[in-house]
Amino acid sequence: MKQLAIGLSRYTAISDGYDMCSSPVSPASATDVHYENSRLTTCYSKAKVLEYMDSFEKNILNMHPIILPRQLRALVQVFLDTRLQAGRKAPTAGTKRKRSPISDPDTINAPYKPSKPSIDDGLALLVLALGKACLHKGKMPDMVRSDGLDGEQQRQPRGLPTQRSPPGSHSTSGLPSPKLEDRKGREGAKELGRQPPFWGIPMPKRDSSLKNYDVIPGLEYFAPATDILGNQMAGSTLKHVWAHILAGLYYDQLARPIESFTHITAASRALLTIFRPLLSRLESYKIRERRDNQLVIAFWTCSCLESDLLAEMPLVQSGILNYDMLYPNISMLNEGGVELRVCESYIGQLYLHKRLKMFDEGQSADGGPALKFRQDMVPEKWVGNQFKFCESDPPAADILSARLRAAYWHTQVAAFRPFIKQILQFSHGIENHLDVERAADIRPDLLEHAGMGINALIESTSVFQGLAKGERPIITNAFGTAHAQWGNILVLAACCKSDVLRRHVDESVLGTLFSRTIDFFELISVGKSALNTDLNILRALKKRLFSHARELALRNVGRPAP
Structure with a gap:
């Protein structure tokens, strides 16, 4: 009973933070x-x-x-x-307040x-x-430099920690x-x-x-x-x-x-x-209370954001990805003042996130799970009425549609990229003086799956190209999105050099993707961040891949037709 009383008192203290309109001010720092x-x-x-x-x-x-x-x-x-x-x-004692002839009450x-x-x-x-x-x-500014020093050197003298907190604060x-x-x-x-x-x-x-x-x-x-x-x-x-x-x-x-x-x-x-x-209560019944709904939304937001970053960096998890939860009550969210379009976009993102997690847990070497996954992910089956699209549609012009399609194509990439990897490894063996005739031994279904993966890579990389030109797209997980596109471009470049997969990659399309992805990185990357390193790699790789083609084109200019 004593433990139960302690648990209930703790739950009551935590619950005070739910309602920001009617609850008292959250506890301040002890300092x-x-x-x-x-x-x-x-x-x-x-x-x-x-x-x-x-x-x-x-x-x-x-x-x-x-x-x-x-x-x-x-x-x-x-x-x-x-x-x-x-x-x-009123000013403190010993000070004199100066009145301005014109004052703004606000x-x-x-x-x-x-x-x-x-x-x-x-x-x-x-x-x-x-x-x-x-x-x-525009592009986010970098930290101010002075005296030719980099950010860390400029912020602190040598021998001191990189950041000093004021006394009494952290x-x-x-x-x-x-x-x-x-x-x-x-x-x-x-x-x-x-x-x-x-x-x-x-x-x-x-x-x-x-x-x-x-x-x-x-x-x-x-x-x-x-x-x-x-x-x-x-x-x-x-x-x-x-x-x-x-x-x-x-x-x-x-x-x-x-x-x-x-x-x-x-x-x-x-x-x-x-x-x-x-957990037992939230997992066993339909959400009917606003505070529970906001808890579930916070859960899914943390789960999605953490998962997106972990997909690009090997960091220590918090443990939230070990849990599952009901979808939030969208009707309740809409009644709370959130637009229906935002609700449909959010629930679509959660559906894709959950399906991708389920696929990762059940993935196998054969094509069965990937094909079943693709059949389940047909947009008509899950996307909201305001976001209906076909795979052949051009890139969306608004950010919510673009994000939803980006998540969709990301799931397709995750499903079919393993088949591309298998063929690239096989191609590497051929290029290292193995039997060239073995290229004909690749299963047709494996080639088909790899072709689907290459198409998904192209669509995933170009999904934000319909947004306003020259403006930094406001997205969450900007690093993960950009770094994933960087990886897509590298895989496509490898496919372009492969004798087996080259027919699935149009060089002109790849050149356009390189240029637009570099433009995207120039808006997203800041200073000496990791994205700036990715950007330099893209520039060097583009120059290496397409310089030879340009030289051939220049040599052919002015030549008479045969």
Whole structure:
């Protein structure tokens, strides 16, 4: 009985974090940290905050509707009201308030000191950070360089750790803190030991050089948000799960997959803490309560994001992929204010994710499972009415349709790429002076499956080419998507060089895929990230494959026809 009472009390404490509209503020950090604000006029004006909130809802929640629209608006409105009220507080003793002849009632124009930043504040700041990052349509800027040093050398002197957290806090952002950067150049050890300002942009600079928060969209919100999150690493409410998911998605926009994965797995572990006492109930009945529905949506979001990154990097799992769950109640999600189109897109993504996981567990060497899998994955059987498509359709022009087709073609690649691998290994043996006549011994069904795989590789690589040209596509798991396309191109290049598979690859199509994939990478990759290495490999491989063909074409120019 004692253990049961402890379990029930723990469940009650965790449940308080479900409802962000009616629940009390989530527990703050045990560390009582006080922060000062400065120069917030441009950061927290009502117009800017609402603009970033709308951008977040349009670009992030349309792919992962973990927060209901009304919850999002309530969260941001409370955050904005709190900031405005704090900004209007009377100045402390010994200071003199200067009145501006023209004042904006919706703009913060005075310092304040919030006593205990809560997870609600951190969540709102992450919403603003992601919203601002999504408004940046071009390539994401790299960290500011100075004195010819790379990012790590520029951030810290030699012999010091790569990041210093302010006293009494634990930062998890991994990016150079705007507050720490602004203190560079200030003389005296006392200056370096002081607590940096927390909310918003740092104190006015003494020089005109750019800082990271000047060039990286949303960093001025993201840095303080991760300071809050770092002080609450043991938090196990649904709000903490959401916050870690959003932090992971922000890192993904900066093409930093390791940091993104760290936050996604933190969200997964926090969610499992909530889930384990409820598993038997959630697995045994239809979802009827909103809080349960949001738990299930958070579960599937963590599962999909973690799985996508693990497909490209051998990292340690959180354990969430060992569990299965019912699909969320889409009707309840739609009644909560989420558009039907978003609901259909999300449930389609979950269906493909679940089917791919089932296929991986039952895969065998013969073609039976792959063909059965392909038959089950015919779009007419599972896709929503607003996303109906045929395999021969051109690339979609909107992001939700493109993501759904990308997931579909990814499942086809996973099913048929093993057959391509078998034939490429066989071709390698032929090229190494084995009996050429053995090429005729390849089973026709194996060649057919390999042809299906090559077609899936081409479609999977070109799926985002219907979106607006020259604009960075706003997608989650940008690293995993780009790295998977890089792998597709390498396999297609190998097929083009194979005597057996060459007939399935049109060189002009492959050249177009190379060019457009390189353009895609130039928008997604940042600085010295792993994607930039992939980009350099693509450029070198394209030059190697097609330079000979260009030389032949130039030699034939002007020659009389035979």
